[in-house]
Amino acid sequence: MDAEAAKFFARAIVVLAMMPTAVAEAWVISSAFKAIGRNPKLEDSLFSKVIILVALVETTAIYAFVAFFTLS
Amino acid sequence: MEGINILQLNTGETTIGAAELFKIGGITITNSATAGIFGTLVIFLVVYLLNRSYKSEGVPSKLQLVFEMMITGFYGLIKSITGSEKIARKIFPVIGTVFIYIAVSNLLINIIPGIAAINIGGETIEGLPSIFKTGGESLFRTHTNDYSVTFGIAAAVVIWTHIYSIEKNNIFGHLNKYFRFGALYKGFRQGIGPGMMSIIDFMLGLLDIISEFAKSLSLSIRLFGNMFAGELLSALLLSAFALVAPTLLIFMGLFTGVIQALVFGALTTSYFGIALADD
Numbered sequence: 001m002d003a004e005a006a007k008f009f010a011r012a013i014v015v016l017a018m019m020p021t022a023v024a025e026a027w028v029i030s031s032a033f034k035a036i037g038r039n040p041k042l043e044d045s046l047f048s049k050v051i052i053l054v055a056l057v058e059t060t061a062i063y064a065f066v067a068f069f070t071l072s
Numbered sequence: 073m074e075g076i077n078i079l080q081l082n083t084g085e086t087t088i089g090a091a092e093l094f095k096i097g098g099i100t101i102t103n104s105a106t107a108g109i110f111g112t113l114v115i116f117l118v119v120y121l122l123n124r125s126y127k128s129e130g131v132p133s134k135l136q137l138v139f140e141m142m143i144t145g146f147y148g149l150i151k152s153i154t155g156s157e158k159i160a161r162k163i164f165p166v167i168g169t170v171f172i173y174i175a176v177s178n179l180l181i182n183i184i185p186g187i188a189a190i191n192i193g194g195e196t197i198e199g200l201p202s203i204f205k206t207g208g209e210s211l212f213r214t215h216t217n218d219y220s221v222t223f224g225i226a227a228a229v230v231i232w233t234h235i236y237s238i239e240k241n242n243i244f245g246h247l248n249k250y251f252r253f254g255a256l257y258k259g260f261r262q263g264i265g266p267g268m269m270s271i272i273d274f275m276l277g278l279l280d281i282i283s284e285f286a287k288s289l290s291l292s293i294r295l296f297g298n299m300f301a302g303e304l305l306s307a308l309l310l311s312a313f314a315l316v317a318p319t320l321l322i323f324m325g326l327f328t329g330v331i332q333a334l335v336f337g338a339l340t341t342s343y344f345g346i347a348l349a350d351d
Contacts, residue, residue, distance in 0.1 A: 048149070055328075055335045059290070062297035069304065070088060 011071050017064035024057045088300070090218040091209040093192060103210055104218035111176045111215055146171065146337070153338060154345040163236075163344045170229060171337040177215035178299060178329030182322055187212055217299040219292065226291035229340045230284065237347040252277040291339060298332045 001009075032050045036043050090102035125133045132140070146168060151160040181188050189204045190211045196202050216222055238246045248254055252274045259270025302325045309318050 051331060052335055052338050055331050056339075059294045059297070062301055063293060065301050066293070066297045069300075 007071055011068055014064050014067045014071065018061045021057060021061040021064075024060075025054055028053050028057055088219075090213055090220075093209060093211070102218065103213040104215050104221060107180065107212040108177060108215040108221065110212065111173070111180050114180065115172065115176055143168070149334075149338070150341050153341045154348075156345075159345060159348050162348065163341065166229075166232060167337050167341055167344070170225065170340065171333050174216060174225070174295070174336055175330055175333035177221075178333055179326060181212060181214045182325045182329065214299050214303060216295055217303055219296050222292040222296040223288070226288040226295075229291070230288040230343065233340075233343050233347040234284075236344065240348055250277050250281050287343060291336060295332055295336055298328055302328060 028050065032046055036046060090104035093101050093103055093106065095101065122135060122139060126136060127133070147160065147164055150164055150167060151157060154160050154163070186204070188210055191204070192209050192211055196204070234246070237249070241249075252270075255273050255277075256267075256270045259273070260267035302321075306318055306321050306325070309321055
């Protein structure tokens with residue numbers, strides 16, 4: 001395998017990191033909705049926390065994104 | 073001169089590092105540094121306006137009300153994360169300053185229209201004022217879209233948590249968080265079983281040293297990555313379809329700018345909370 005092909009494979013592997021991130025984000029949001037469903041009073045206090053947590057979970061995808069473009 | 077293709081705009085290459093503009097006595101000024109200086113000036117201006125019309129009695133001005141609302145909200149967030157009024161009062165000035173600085177740096181280029189088109193070098197465009205050029209280096213680049221900036225802020229904040237921890241527990245108490253010889257001694261005095269457990273505790277203390285470095289790395293890469301991704305996506309969209317689609321992305325950019333500043337603030341709050349917690 002020459003260097004150029006190896007680079008393409010590396011980028012393909014890096015993109016895989018985005019897949020579990022999507023699942024994890026959905027998980028966070030669905031858990032939040034379940035909690036609100038059980039106790040609707042929580043909605044106000046949960047909203048800001050969920051946004052911060054989603055941004056935290058998203059970090060992995062952002063790392064992958066940066067790595068993807070630094071590999072070119 | 074060929075006309076500008078309004079459907080597809082080439083904004084030039086998006087690079088990872090900031091571009092060097094000029095040198096002042098051996099100090100390199102990059103385009104992200106100019107944006108930082110500009111942002112600081114904007115903050116100074118707003119603070120000056122706020123200070124001039126400040127009233128502690130009677131009817132406050134609208135500007136003062138907006139800022140008081142923001143500050144109370146942010147203070148409430150810090151209090152809910154640390155769970156202690158005393159710690160929140162101590163660290164609020166630090167984290168508030170970092171939050172405002174990062175939020176202004178994130179949003180500045182997005183909010184002021186045309187500011188990203190001010191270039192140094194390159195050719196002038198017909199029909200536009202001569203400061204707008206194509207090609208050359210942009211005078212302003214989003215301040216946090218430069219890894220040295222975000223790493224500088226993150227490292228400074230993490231070192232600050234260590235200073236507060238030393239101030240609270242003195243230097244030996246602080247070192248005892250990482251080199252747990254005290255726990256080792258106590259464990260082996262109780263017997264061989266608790267002694268073995270204390271060895272594990274000691275190793276965990278050594279691992280905490282690595283996690284201190286990881287803290288500043290993850291904080292800085294998170295902020296830089298988000299800002300870089302935003303800029304790259306807008307460049308991609310502008311080169312594909314320049315009429316409507318980038319508008320949505322600018323709103324998205326405003327949103328992520330504030331959210332990332334908030335995440336940075338919340339995480340540093342929790343780090344300060346850990347450093348200042350009572351045992």
